[in-house]
Each structure stands twice: as C-alpha cells, then as structure tokens.
Amino acid sequence: MRRNILIRIGYILIIPLLLMAIFTLASTGFSFASSYIVLSQTMLPLVMAFGVSFTFVVGIFEMSVGAQVILSAVVGGILCRYLGFPGLVIGAVGTGLLCGAAMGAVYRFLKIPTMVISLGMLMLFEVIAQALTKGSGYVSLESEISSMGTPPYNFVIAGIAGVLFYIIFHKTKFGHGIRALGCNDYVAVNLGLNNNKLKFKTYLIGGMFYGIAGILSICYAGSISAKMDLGSLSMMFPPIISVLIGLQLKNIVNVFPVTILIGAYSVTVLASGMIAVGLPAPMQDFVTGIFMLVVMIISTNSAKLGKLFDRRKLLNRLNKAAE
Amino acid sequence: ARPADGGGQETPAAGSDAAEETDGGASFSVGFLDQSGEAPPVVRMREIIRGVVESAGGELICDTSNEDSAEAQVNACEKLISAGVKGIIMTPMADSILPSIISMCEENGVYLAITFRNIGDEDVAKIVEASEYYAGNCYEDEEMAGYNVMSDAFEKNPDIKQVALIALAVGDNTSDARVAGIQKACAENGAEVVAEVRDIQQASDATEAVQNFVAAYPELDCIAVASCYENSAITALPEAIKGTGLTADDICIVSCDGGSDMTKLFDYGYAISVGGGHLEIDRGATAVMLVNAIQGNPLGTPAHISIPYMYFGSVEDVGDYATYVEGEIPIWTQDEIRENLLISQNSALAPEDVISYIQNYSLDDLRTRHADLAG
Amino acid sequence: MKNSGAKAKTIKNGLPFIGLISVIVILEIASGGQLLTSRNISTLVNEVFVLMIGASAMVFLMAQGNLDLSMMANLAVSCVLAVKAAQVNPLLAIPVGIGVGTGIGAVNGVINAKCKIDSFITTIGMSFVLTGLVTILLDNQGSIAGPMEMLSWNSTELRIVVLACVAAVGYILFEYSKLGKYCKAIGSCEEAARQSGVNVDKVKIITFMITGGISGLLAFFSILRTGTATSSVATNTMFNILIAVLLGGVSITGGSTSKFRAAILGSFTMAFLAVGMTICNVDTTIQQLIRGAILIGIVYLTYDRRGIAIIK
Amino acid sequence: MEKKDVILTVNGMDKSFGATKALKNVGIEIYRNEIHGLIGENGSGKSTLSSIIAGMQKCDEGTMEYCGRPYGPANIFEAEKAGIAMVGQEQNTLEDISVAENIFIGKEERFQSGPIVNSGKMNREARTVLDGLGLGKIKAEEQLKHYDFEQRKLVEIARALYDRPELMIVDETSTALSKYGREILYRTINGLRDQNKAVLFISHDIVEIMAVCDRVTILRDGEIVCTLPKEQYDSHTMKQYMVGREIEENYYRTDYENRLTDEVALRAEHINTEVLKDVSLELHYGEILGIGGLTDCGMHELGQVLFGLRRPVAGSVCTGDGTPLKNPSVALKKKIAYISKNRDKEALMLSSTILENICLPSLDKLKKGLLVTPGAEKAFALKYADLLSVKMDRITQNVMYLSGGNKQKVAVAKWLGTDADIYIFDCPTRGIDVGVQSDIYDLLERLRKKKKAILMISEELPEVIGMSDRILILKDGSLTAEIGRSKNTTENTLIHYII
Ligand SMILES: Nc1ncnc2c1ncn2[C@@H]1O[C@H](COP(=O)(O)OP(=O)(O)OP(=O)(O)O)[C@@H](O)[C@H]1O
C-alpha cells in the first residue's frame, strides 16, 4: 500500500523532472539548483490556478482571471499607502471577493451564460483598474512591503492559500457540492442542490484566490500596471494549463493543490528552461503551444493507451487458447 | 493670423487664413491611431498632439482599435475619415498598408502624417510621396540609438561578455531596429546576446525574466532593454537583480527606453546608459507638420523630420528629464506652439524655422526654455 | 391562450433585432446623423467584414459546443504563406491562403475530435504554436509585402458581395442542411448524436476545416486591403468575433437553440458600435465600459432561455 | 379490516406545465404498513405527483397532510428530513464522484466537524448502508463511473433508504433492474412495510404491481380513477381503467411459426470484449431474435458492438453482404437502427425538440437536393410522433419535459422513421404503458412480417418469450443456450440457463 503511493507520487513528478533533466542537459546555466527560483516563480500562477480550478470544475467559463488579479492588486496597492501591509491584504482580498460577488450576482440575477459574464465583466474590471491608476498607469509598493513577494514570504502566502484550497475543495460541503454540480448539473439540481447559490459561491471563492494572487503579483515586482483592451486575458493561460495538468494528475494522486502545483511548476520550468537554452521568443511560443498540446493529448489518452495494451494481452491470451 | 478652417473644402490650400475660432466648437479635427491604456508616456504623447491641434483650433479624435493588426490600422483610418477628420497621424505597422491608406485619404481630402517611421519600401515611398495629401514623417534612427546606448555601455565597462535582451514582440519596428543596433555593438565588442525575453506585460514578468536569466547564465554581465511597454517593468530590474543576490558589480543594466523613474536604475549604480525622451517630441512634431499642412502651410513636399535622440547618463539628467519632460510642463507651451510652430498663427515663420525649432530640442534646450516655468 | 403564446414568441424572436436597432438609433442620434451616411457604408462594410465572416464560421462550432480561438493566428500564418505565393503569382494567393487555413483547421479538428482534447485548449495551444510560426516563417522580419497590384483588386463592392454570399450560404447551411443540424445535435448531446448515426468526429473535423478555410479567405482579403503580411496576431479581433456570436445569443454550450442570425446580428452590433463611437469621439476608456455593459445588457434582454434548465 | 393509520393525504392537487394539465384535483391517501401502487398511462401524472410529494417541485393548488400535520416541502431535503424519500425513474446519480458522495449528496453536514467534512466517516457510513442492502461488491470510495446502470440504481436506493424514511416513493425503478436488483428492491420495500412504514410504488408492469402492492391507485390524464384494494385486483379491468377503453388482453404474438427467411441480415463472429467471450450469432431477415440474460451478462454491450458503437477486441461484425460495421454512421447507411437502454444520455437529445430528435437519423431521407425544408421535417416528425401516440404539447417541445414513457416513445419513433431493415432494440418498452406496449409489439410484428430483422435485448422474460422467433441466452459474457419459438417455453426454462 505504502509502496503503491510512492509509485504514484513518482508518476506525477515525471513531467517536471523530465523537463528539468532536458534543460539541465541542454543548457549550461540551468540545473536542478535552479528549482528554488522556479518554485518561487510558480507561486503566482499557482494561486491563480487555485481560483481557476473552482470555476473550471463547476463548468463556468472564466476569462476575467487576469483582470480580477490586476484590479485586486491595484486596490490593494492603493490601500497599502494608507494602512501598510494589512491594507494591501484587505484591499486585494476584499476586491477579489467583491469582483467574485459581482460576477455571481450577474449570473444569479441576470441569468446569462458564464462566457458572456466573464468577457463583459472583464472589460468593466479593466476599466475600473484603469481609472484607479489614472496618472501613472500603475501602482507601486515600497520595497519593504514588496519583499512579501519574495521567498520565503511568497511561499508562506501561497502555502496558506494552498491549505485553504485543500480544505475548501476536498473537505467542505461546498467542495462536494461543486464537484457534484460539475458532473451533471441537471441531476445535481434534481437532487436538491442549489445551482445559483453554489455558482455564486464559486465566483466568490474564485475571487478570493484572485485577491491573494493580486497580493503576490504586486509584491513580486513591486508594481502592477493596469491593462486595457482585453490585455489582461493572456494572464489566464499559465493557470489554466496548470489546472488542466493538475486535473489529469489528480486521477493518480487525489490531492488537488499538489497536482496543480506540479502543473504550475511544469509550466514555469518550461518557460525558464527555454530562456536558459537561449530559444528565440517565437520559438518559445511555438514550444509552449506544442508542450501544452502534447501533455494534454498524452494525459487524456493514457487510459486509452492502457486499454490498447490490455487489448494486446487479451489477444495474446486468445491466440494461445486457440492454439 | 487666426486658426484656419480645414473643414468643408478639399483643396490643400483650403482656408489658409481667416475663419474665426468658433464658439468652443473646433473648426477641424485630427485623427490619431493611439495606443490603448493610460500609461504615462502614452498619455503624454497623446496630450502633446492634443496641445498642438487645439492650439490651432482643432479637435483630436483618438482610436485605439488599431493595435491588433495591419488590417485594423487600415480600418481605423477609414473610421476616422468617417468621423470627418482632416488629417491622420499614425505609425504604420507595415509600409505596404500605406498605398491603400493614402488613396482613401486622397478620395476624402484628408492629410496623412507618419510618426516614428520612415517609409523603407521604395515602391511604397514613391506612391505615397507623390500624393499631395501626404504631409510627411518624423523619425529617429532607432538602430543608431540601440548601437549608441550599447556602445556607451562597453565604453564604461569593456568586460561585458554575456548580454540578455528584453524587447517587444518580434515585428515591432522600433524594438527590432534597436535590437539590431545592440547586437551590432555587441558583435563589435566581442560580446554575445545569450538569451531574450519579449513582450513583457507586467513588472512581474520582468522580475521573472531576471531570475531566469541569472539562473541560466550565472556569468551574465548585462541586461539590455531595447524597448518595453511598461516603464514599471524596467524599474523593477534593479530590485530583481538584488533579489537574486547579485549586485551592480555583477550585472549592469542598459536601456534604450526610460523615463524619470529610471533614477532607480542610477541609484542602483554602475554602467548604465539610458536613452529616451524622443516620444513626445516626435508625436508633437508630426502634429505640427500635419496641422500646418491642413492649414495650407506644408513644411515640405512632403516633409521629413529627423528627431534627435535624447541620451542621459547621470542622475541629474534624469531629474531634469522628470521636470521638463514628464512633469506638469509640456515640452512646448501653447504660446511656444503658436509663436514658433504654427505658420497660420505667426505668418513670419518659414517652414525651415519650424523644423529647426523642432530639431533644436534637447535637455539643454528645455532647461533654457522652461527654467522659469520649473521655478 | 394560444394567441398570447404566439405573441410572446414573436416578441422573443424579435428581441435580438431590437438590440441591434436600438444601438443604431442611439448612435445615429448621438452622432448627429453622421452614422448612416453613404460615406460610412464602406467603413461599416470593412469593419463588419472580418467579424461577420469569422462569426459565421464560428457559430457552427459553437453550436457543437466548441470554439476556435486560433482563427486569427491561423489568418496570420495563412497570410504569410499566401503573400509568399503571391510573390510568385498573385492569383496563387487565394488557393494557398484558403488551403493553408483549411489545413490548420484540420489539425485543430483532429486534435479535438480524435484526441478528445477540449476545443478551448486545442485552439489556445494551436494559437501559441501558430503565433510562433508566423514569426519563424517571416524570418524575424516584421512583415513582408505582397505584389502591389493586389491592392487594386480590393473594392467595397467585392466585399459586399462576399459578405452577402457568406451570410446566405452560412444561413442556409446552418438552418437547412445536414451539417448545421448535425452541429446542433452534437451540441445538444454528443453521445445521442453518435448513436443516431452521426459521424461525430467527421462533422467536427469538417467544421474546424471550415473555420480554418474561412481564416484563409480572410487572410486573402487582408492582403487585398493591406498589401502585406505581418507578424501581428489580431487577438482582439479574435475575441471580438467570439463576443459577436455571444452577443447574438448563442451560448457556448451550443445545442438546438443556436441560431445563425446570432452571427449577423452580433457582428453588426459590434461594427456599428465601433464606428459609431469613433464618430462620436467617445473616450476610449468609456468605449470599453460601454462595450462591456452592452454585451451584458443585450444578452440579458435577448438571451433565449427557453428549454435551458441550467445556464452555463 | 381494522382502521388503517394514514401517513399521507393529498387533497385537491392541481399542477400544470404551460398548457399541459398534469394533475387535476388529485386526492390520495397512503396508509402505514402498506405498499401503495400507482399506475397510469404515460404522461398521466404519476411522476409529477410523486415528485411533488418528495419536494422536487411544487404544486399549483392543493394541500398535503403528513402524519397528521400540514406538509409542503420547499425542497427535497425538507421532504427527506420529514421522512419522505424517493427513487426516481431517471438516472439520478453523478458519475465522477464517489459512491459515498452520491449517497450523501447535500447532506454532508452530518459528517462535518466545524467546516470540515470527514470523508473517512462518510465512507464508513456508506459502507454500512451498502452492506445493509447486501451490496458488498460496491465500494464506497470508488467513483460511480466504475459501476453499471443497475448498480447505480441500487446506489440510489441506498441513498433513499439511508434516512430510514417513513414513506418511500419508488418511481418506475424496477425496469432498470435485473432480477437480482429487483429482489433487493422487493426485500427493501417489504421490510419497510413490516416496520409499519409506507411505500408508494409506480410501475407499468401490472403483474408486478399485483404481486407487490396492497392497494393500487389508478391515474388517467391527471385524474384519479379509483383506488382498488388487493381483493379487487384484476389485470383486465385495471388496464381498462388506465387507458379508458377496452384493450386486448393478449398482446404478444399469437403465432408459433418460425422465421420467415434464411437470409442473413447481420453476422457477428467470435466477438470478444472485456465482458463478452467468443460470441457468434446470425440475425436473419424476417425474424425477431430475443437476447435474454442478467443485466451484467454483456447483452447491452452486445447491442453496442452490433451497431458499431464499440469495437470488439477480437472478432468481427458485418452485415449480410459482408460490410464490416466500423461505426454507427456505417450502420445507419446500412439501414440499421439501435435504441440504447440509457435513454437520457444516449438514446435522446434531451435539450432538443421532439422534432429534432425524430428527424436526426432520417435527414438523408428528408433532404431535397442539399437542403431539408422545415415543412418536410415537421410533417415527418408529426407522422411518427402520432404513430406512437407521443403525449406532447407541440412537436417543437423539448424532450426534457416529456414524461419518461413518452421519451421512450420518441426514441422508438425516431428509428421507425428511418425505415431501417435491421432493428437492434435494447429494452424497447422500458417505462412504456401497457396500451402503447401492445402497439409496439404490434409494430414489431408488422416489421417482422415485412421481413425486417429485429434483435430485441430485454430483461423482461415474458416479452422475450412472447415475441421472439429464437432466444439466445447470455451468461457471464458467453452464449449458453439457443431456444426456438415454442408454446412450451416458460420463464423458468430461461431462468435455468440464465443463472
Ligand atoms: N417540467 C415539465 N414541463 C412541462 N411538462 C411537463 C413537465 N413535467 C411533466 N410534464 C408533463 O406533465 C404530464 C405528466 O407527466 P408525468 O411525468 O407526471 O407522467 P407520468 O405519469 O410519470 O408518465 P410516464 O409513465 O411516462 O412516466 C406529461 O404530459 C408531461 O409531458
């Protein structure tokens, strides 16, 4: 039994280890020693991915991830000027919650598709962040406070988020509810679950994680810039890829925050590794796309590949029996 | 002389003089293919154009739907023409879109002025320059800027061997030209560009880039910024380098882009060359060129104005830059514009005077002109 | 009883049009009558061209519950190769553009249908690949120019004809042909469609090839208008196409409530907004605010919730 | 008889869905210590009534009294708290979560300490419930998708039973169960009755109703016709009350002739899958071939293999002319029809209209040139909906809102429309009322006479015996017997081979 678990853990570590091995061999500078830096870079997409996973699991299309993170960071940064670090936390997390509540309310009361909500609200969030940063276009922090975005503090913040995520996703009634709703919402509602309430909470909790991600994001570099014209969209890709990988790995080890971490870590290793081997930028895009597709194809079809293997065994057995 | 009425008539000579500044309502409008967002340089570039246009009694219409693609730029021009503008200021994404745009302009009697660019394609240049509605262009030698900034760095520190690059996405002319200049300087000095990161959107991306550079190339000597959408990303570099445990003695920063917040770069210490400051003047000069053309006083047939690049090498320079370029004071006051740049307002001006006034622009020029304003 | 039901139905069916019409009326008034002038026809046509043709193809995919976010990256790649072909012979641009586009669409289709990867992921992944590929194909140049003569092929009349054809063919295919009905069936319940003898994989691949081919066609028209292929990928246009279809009232889950008119109504609403707000010289930040509010507002008013137990 | 103790009274209940009046002034009394049967035609309102009692929806008009107190649950949890639980006819389980989570969905707070749900405790509790039902094979922590149709239904029964309900409603559940499952079900409801509790039992199987229920209430078009005590049971009159007209008693085939041709329609050779072991069979034109067995014997899988839905590991399926059946679209071209047992997820597009469902496989037939006109579609759909007397508001109604039996009729109608030559029907009369059942048997017979080939997979042995020219029995994936048509075949003969 114990052995079994070790094997499973080994199994889910394959992707990041493989990537690190490749890049260590292919470049001079990159080595397993770089993993600490990479891990530190992983914290931001990781916390965003926590938020994304709720909406993803429950079947909501959510594209305003980046806009919510930016808006939270902007508000947090502004409050930080008056109240210091607590202001940052209250501002960012509060804004995240407000964003989530706003989206949830739109879903609940206007009854429109989630994709529309996410794109419409994304535009509004961008405008608000823009209005709040009018003048400089960005909000910056004093460097003592922004050190909260560097190790070990960012590990602590992400760690708290991770524990929170684990409890909410795996251990609460809400977590059970959204997983049920994600399987088949029609049946779940028939069984008495309240779709509107659960989706509202999903948006709310997603927003909370985007708020935490907002803290990490503004601390990490000391400043955050507002984006317009859907410019915040691209921020959603790393967390989404992380969640996808995490979901696949979750079938092997059912601890979602850990498998998301591995997903996010793989994505970050890939990005750093490509820089380390000196790939020109267009090639970096190209490889990222290919990586994403290949990982998805292999992981989605691995069960099928396994079946093919079983099939072969069965055939052999049949052939033997025939002889 | 009074601001002219550019509307209604379609000949280039339309209402070169007279026409009252109507009660509040503008007498003509100018379209500008703007960048989206409210980043400070973007706002300053927009405002200097607005300053020129409004000094001449016009109104500015901005369009931000044009950043997406070449086709979006053509569409944006068409939209602005529909909105009734008399002139368009743009930075074309590719030379080849200019023939279609200039023919639209000709059909509707709208002037075109190009900012930040030269027309490199000779066939295109021939077609465009033959048009009476092409007012001209303002440009900088970007490759030279990249080369100069990088060479300066080598002068201060000949030991630079490994350079990491931060630039805009491949395809952006300015950034590409500066990269070419940087690479040329590196090649001449026996250094190598070992890694690159492009299309940085947030300060956090820059921090991440630095960490990755350092992790991959422990021997790295220099981070060269050809261009970046976000000044805040450039100013995040020193902190990021410190965060990796290295100091200015290990890695220097070279940037062709910059602003007053670059003091952080200088505080960081060590061989740094920052160039910048041309953004406002280039946009402003293009607006001057266009407005004069609309009012029947073209600066050339067409005009080509080369804008001097502004280099600053010390904290003082940066401080002055903050005061005179980025501060409250515009690079040209309304009075200066009327007095020295708009022929319709000061008939004593000759086109050459206007151009030389523009090209006289430098930090020293600003210090002398605006010392009293800075007070 | 029956009568009032029928009336309610007509009102519900009319609502999407009311959205578009009110946008036009408000902008016409706000611009002091400048919106609907003859000069603007060509502006509108050009603004709506990419949106509507793209949306017309996208609506087939969305009826299946799929989407293609790689259309504009596909366009960029097709455009580069079409320009390279045009340098040999301008006429080659059409087959090469459409061919490349369709080929890329087929790759999307195979990954989605055969490898069972969600279309959102498939096409995001592909758009990364293609974005890299454009620059690689351009050999790190920002752009390459096509033959100048192609610019003279461009005309508003041609575009109007093409628009009309795409709308007509799209409408007929979507509402009256097997393809359209199969797409809706797949969106409604994929397994049931398969068990009714629909070759689901084939239909999906064909639809992706259509959106791909349409990207190629748009690439050709982009060359006519700009004379060039650039490395920029029109990500915003991509999302505007998506927004147009959503604005028209198609839900991303697809199914039998999907209507082709969504593509037309949505893209015209978007185009009128874009042109109208520029004419009215609305501040660009406010423009985005208005767009967001209109998207939510119009969908709220016009979304057909009949037969949808739970909105996704 | 002694005075009965009333547990639930329903008075003057009305319920409409748009123009449809599903219930009209319904009144019913259910006693403790009884199993109360509820029968009626498809769409007569049985499920509507029972789902209102179970708190799944609200009535428009009317009152309920439960244990002597007014009762009106706002949702399913309130009903359950009060002691009323229901096993619905549709599949109401979630595949991607564990068995335990399915059993305790919405009731996680019972295992909560603070905000945290103790899943270990939940699994242990689920284990106890499952063991109580004799479902040792089902693991509490395993995802439900690893279990088959019947086992999922049994999990639903476990869920309903967990709270030891005072009144349990069982809506058309037995058709989803094999003999084994039914025995568990009967044991359960008999147990409840013996504990002085009550059961409301809905089924279309009159024989079953007569055997199981102590009293039976008959619904017709949303109105109560009468309630009969056990002494007055008579299948003929009960059917008449349901349908409102005289119907033939004997609706199976009456002839004992053999198949009409020897021409092979479909040939399967040495089929092996995870379940099936070396199954070979030939289906001929002009015959009804019945397949019988337990639900997990592989017979449903066999249907899928024959339609090209599932690729066998070894072996081949081809039509009489030798075309291999690779996938369902080839099958459709070869004029083969197939109805899955899993009606809601596979046989029908629930969120599409009746029209779209019926026309989908026949589009090739309907199109003129390249296009399909709406007029032609409508006429076609109406024709086949009428043929099976689907009870609906209009042809463009969503299938989702039809009653269970009427959904099944739509699934049959859609394939009749294709004019297929070969029909593979997996449990074709599932949930269909007696009146329409006899129509369907009639139809099968007519198809047979037209020399079509029919393969009927069914758990209802009387149906298999009554209709088939030949019967194949599957057991644990292998064919164990082939039985020709004869007067002497009885259920017991078959059961002998099945178990
Ligand atoms: N949600 C709904 N919306 C519209 N009509 C409905 C809805 N639910 C039930 N109906 C209609 O109400 C009537 C009664 O349906 P109900 O499901 O109660 O019948 P039933 O007796 O259970 O039939 P069956 O034996 O086929 O299950 C049917 O005509 C059905 O179409």
Ligand SMILES: Nc1ncnc2c1ncn2[C@@H]1O[C@H](COP(=O)(O)OP(=O)(O)OP(=O)(O)O)[C@@H](O)[C@H]1O
């Ligand atoms: N609120 C609702 N929303 C959507 N659909 C509903 C709703 N209520 C009931 N239905 C549908 O209406 C139908 C009611 O009939 P139901 O399924 O209960 O029939 P049944 O009697 O259980 O089936 P059978 O006839 O096979 O015994 C169901 O199929 C259900 O899907």
Ligand SMILES: [Mg+2]
């Ligand atoms: Mg029912």
Ligand SMILES: [Mg+2]
């Ligand atoms: Mg029923």
